[in-house]
Structures are given as structure tokens and as C-alpha cells.
Amino acid sequence: MADVLVVDDLDVTFQLHNSEVKAVSDLDFALAEGETLAVVGESGSGKSQAFLSIMGLLAKNGKGSGRAMLGDTNLIGLSPGELDRYRGKDIAMIFQDPMTSLNPALRIRTQLGEVLVRHQGYDRERANRAVIEMLERVGIPEPVKRASAYPHELSGGMRQRVMIAMALLCRPKVLIADEPTTALDVTVQAQMLDLFKTLTNDFGTALVLITHDLGVVAGVADRMMVMYGGRCIEKGPTDTLFYDPRHPYTLGLLHSTPNVDKRAARLDPIQGLPPSLEHLPRGCAFHPRCAFRFDRCFEERPPLLPVEDVREKACWYQGELNYEEVA
């Protein structure tokens, strides 16, 4: 299927007082129409910043460079005004915290309707009808009443549904969901993932699901991209990464997730802390925590290279990955 978003050589740099820090380096990936890509990695690995840069939403001291091609348009480096032709229409984003992501001073229908007025040229009334329809579609009971509500009158789960409705109003080609379930009750999380799956399917929207919960990924994502220290270190079809991880970090992540892998008898977080981006280790950034490291890992950074047809990894180690060796 055709690619809707092609990211190439994406870097994100933050300017600090008298230094800079690279939060994302050399990121490449392509997103096919309607597919779901999971982006996983520990806190601080650059997941959010990579996609915020594509949306033009970086903090003031941040800057993206490289390419993020949405069709023929490179989103990186566009002015906010130019980006506004695409944001909310062809590419939309949902954020982690539904409690603070809606404007407390405006009614739900205002916050949703304005998207259609802006991008589809609807008048208020038509926008209202479309909003109510969409609210119903994301499973909000009494949508007419809720449309007139203010955010504080809705529960967290309800608000995240509203966010989903808002993001999908224009049936975007790409939806980026940054940890959309983290702030919600465990019971609501599964429903929410179902909703994502159904709606993106119906609309043919490609979904990027950012998470550090591998349990979320298993049933939902077609492909998976693992990030460490601002770089992609392994990517490929979800099943192959789950059952046959080739990068020691991916292996470690899998073992730190309960209920996913029966081989792990106990919850086994990866030893050590994620690296600080300002002081990334020389060579392979993962080497201080890696059980498979050898002399080459201390000196040279492994490039992301194909393993078999459909997967890639960035690791020098070529032998068998045996979990018992780690534990």
C-alpha cells in the first residue's frame, strides 16, 4: 500500500543555555496507508519529541531538521501558518493527558466544531451536526447534551474520547496518539484501544501509537519501532519483534513487561537507568546496560541495518539472544 508519511533523517535539537542536546537522531520510517505503527521506548528516549517536531509543536528552544513527507510536502521547516493547512486536517495528534488537553473555558462543541469550520469550510450549524455524529461514533452517551458541556463536566475516559473525536473529524491520513491511555483507568484502556482500532480502520487512517507499555502494542500494532537514546534501534513487524527480538534492548523491554512473555517468570526491568541525552555513552548508547556487549560496542556506534527482509536493528552482536544469559 502507498505510504502516507515518510520520515527521513529526522533530527530534533534543543538549544540549552550554552549547549545543545539532540533528542532525536537520524530517524527514518515510512507509514503506509491505514497501518498501525507502535513507537516504544523508555521515558526520555525521544518518542514524543520526534512526533511533536513533525506537528510543528516543539518547545521554543527546539528545532527539527530532515524530512517528514506528507504526500509531496515536507512538514519539517514549514512556518506555523503553512503547517496549519495540514495540521488537524491531514495529520492529527492526541496527547497523553486528556484532563488538561481540552480548553476548560470552551464548550465541547466549540472545540470540535472549529476544526470543521477551519478545514472544511462548514458553517456553525453543519459543524454542530457533524460533531454530534462524531461524538456518538466514539461512544459518548447523550452526545447532544455532552456537546454543550464544558470539559470539567466529563470524566477522563470521556474526555479522551472527545480528543479522539476531535482528531478524527476531518478523517486525517495520519493520527499520532502519544500515550493516549496512560492517564486512564486500566479498565478503560482496553476499550480505548479498541476504539482506536475500529475508527482508524473505518477511516483508513494510519495510526502512530506512542507508548512505553508493550502490553498495549501486542494486539494493536502492525509494526513496531523501538527507540533508545533518541535513535531507532530496532524495527519490524510486531510479531517478529515480540517472539524473536534481535536487539538486546528490545529483549530487555519484553522481559520488563508482565503477561506478555511467558518465558519471564518475574518482572525484570532492564538493569540501570536510561542515558541522559546530554551525555550519551560513546559507541553503542546501550552498552553500559547491555549483557552482550563486546569491545567493538565501546568504540563504534552500530548503524541501523537490515536483518532479513522486513526488519532492521542497530547492534553489533550477531549471535543468538538468550534471555538466560541476561538474567
Place this chain on the structure above:
Amino acid sequence: MLGYALRRVLTAIPIVLLTITVCFFILRLAPGGPFDGERALPPDQLRNIRAYYHLDEPLVMQFFRYVAGVAQGNFGPSMVMKDFTVARLIGIGLPFTLMLGFTAFIVGTVAGLVAGAIAAVNQNRWPDYLLVFVVLIPIIIPNFLMANVVQLVFGVYLHWLPVGGYTPGAWLNLVLPVLILAMPHGARVARLTRGSMIEVLGTNYIRTARSKGLGARLILARHAIKPALIPVVSYLGPGLSYLLTGSLVVEQVFALPGIGKYFITAALNRDYGVVLGTTILYVFIILALNLIVDVVYAWLDPKVRFR
């Protein structure tokens, strides 16, 4: 909403009563009295006058007499300006004071809002640095000093504007007093607006609005201004009361015919009726303003909207 307003008006009654009580007794506890002039009056004459104004009765009796009078709209006579009632004095001075105060309020608020918003949008660039500095000046330098400076510069040296005085229609005479009154108020509004606007612009919901491609102008007008106004509006009530009391001083400096003249003379002469009457009116005005502010507040912040 109407019920809410009514409840608020009712709760205002005990506040007014409390103010009257406190002011009444504090005034009486202060040493001196309305008839301690430069030359002491002969004792029997003093006794007569005191009896005439019921000052010889027990304090509590006087208090109840006064409250009963006020309840009927009678603020009593001025004890110093013999031919005037308190109501008459207030009637002469208050309209001017209110006009001066409200004009300064509107000028200061509008200027403060605009300046604060411009600074916030340009955070850490020169318009912002300029504002943060300029705004400190009227906050640090006291009113009366500032008044003298502008009188000297614009009145005495440049001859652009009159130094003081006012007759109806001479609006040029009001420029400097309004400026002096408006500046500290505007400065506070600007600081508040800048701070809250910067905070709002950094919130998650503004990021959401940007992710929707709404455009900078719509985001500012629809998404940022309302929440950013909340802390500003809650300052406006007290802000206006500062203006109205501050105008007492400014009226003196610019020799303006407001209530300030009477009030200050009255306070110095222990003209009990005038001081109390003016205070009560101010309390009324301030309570009314706070009611208005609360209604606006509720409109801005749906979370406090009354059922």
C-alpha cells in the same frame, strides 16, 4: 443567576453593618474631636454644641442613633461645615471622584491588557523586556511624587498641560490626574496579564489548539484570552477600589473638586459624619463592583458558574 445576585446583595448587608460599627468606634476612639480648634471654646459653649450633636450621650446610644439615621438614608449634618449635610457634601464631591476614578480605571485596564498581551506573545524579546521594566516605575514610585514630576515636566517646563484645577468642560485638566491614577493600575494589570497569558500559552490545551491548525489569531482570540483574563478580572475589583481611594490623594495634589478635599479635611477635623458617610458609600461601591467582577468571573470560568 438572579438568585445568586440576590443572595450576594443580602450577604452585603452584614458587611456594611460591620464596616459602620468598626469605623464608628475607631473614629471615636481616636483622640480629639470636631470642636478642638486652634482656640479652645468656652466650656459652656462647647457643652451646648456637644449636646446639640448628641455627643454627650453614651457612645452606644450615639451609635444606634447613627445607624437608625443611615437606615433611613440620613447621614446627618457636617459638624465642621455648619451649613452642609453630609449627603449634600458627598453629592457635590462624589460624582467628580467617580468620574475621575472610572476614567482612570478604563484607561489603565485597557492599556494594561494590551501591553501585557503584547509582552506575553513576544516573551523574551525586546517588547517584553521593555514592558517588564517600564511597568516597574509606577509601581515603585509613589503616586504623589509621580504627580509632582509630571506637573513639573508637562505643566511647568513644557507648558503642554495645566498643572491643576478643574472647571466643568476643561478636560485637558484631567489628562495628568487620569494618567497618574491610571499608571499604577495599568502597570499591575499589565503584569498580571503578561504572567497569566504566558502561562496559558504554555498549557496543553493551547498545544491542542495548535495541533488543530487553527492559526495564531484564532488561538489567541478564542482559546487564550478567556482563561488568561481570569486572574486579571479577580484583580479588577480591588484594583478599582484602590483607584477610588487613591484618587483622594491625587485630587489634593491637582486641586480637583472631588470628594477627596472634603474627606481629608473631615478626617483631620474629626468631622465624624462626613468620614463615616463617605466610608459607607465607598463600601457600597466596592461591594457592588465585586459583585460585577464575580459575574464576569463566572462567565470566564465555567467551573465556578453558579447553578
